[in-house]
Amino acid sequence: MSDECIFCKIARKEVPTQPVYEDHDLLAFDDIRPVAPVHVLIVPxxxxxxxxxxxxxxxxxxxxxxxxxxxxxxxxxxAESGYRVVVNNGEQGGQIVPHLHFHLVGGRPLSPGLG
Known part of the structure; x- marks a missing residue:
């Protein structure tokens, strides 16, 4: 884990969050700036x-x-209506936090395509 990484701090319980899921490998929690009714981050x-x-x-x-x-x-x-799982990689890929994470987004119609 990185000392300065916000997701590492969350995983170490230094920053409070309400886990949706947690085990030895992964932590999932609601995004603080959701883009849809369902917006969960899954973080190794x-x-x-x-x-x-x-x-x-x-x-x-x-x-x-x-x-x-x-x-x-x-x-x-x-699950039945549809959702998107996104991984942003690098600055031009839209990655804001430099820690691998998956965005689970759903609960409203999402635009087709990726660009």
Whole structure:
């Protein structure tokens, strides 16, 4: 974990949050600036800047994060109507916090396409 990273601080309980889900590897919580009625962040507790930092050994963790997104989507009632899972990588990719995280977004019609 990084000393200055906000998501690492949240994982260490230095910054309070209300977890949607938590285990040894992952933490999920509602985004503080939601763009839709359902906007949950899924964060690996291990610090990685983005997908470029993930290696072969991280593949199970990445898969676990995506399965968790589907589980939370079901729990939040958007699995059937539709939702989006997004990973922003780097400044031009829209990444604001330099810690790998997945956005689960749903609960309203989302625009088609990516650009």
């Amino acid at each position: 507790k291990e610090h990685m800047v983005n997908l470029n930092d993930a290696g072969k050994n991280d593949v199970p963790l990445l898969g676990k994060a995506l399965r968790l997104a589907a589980k939370i989507a079901d729990e939040r009632g958007v």
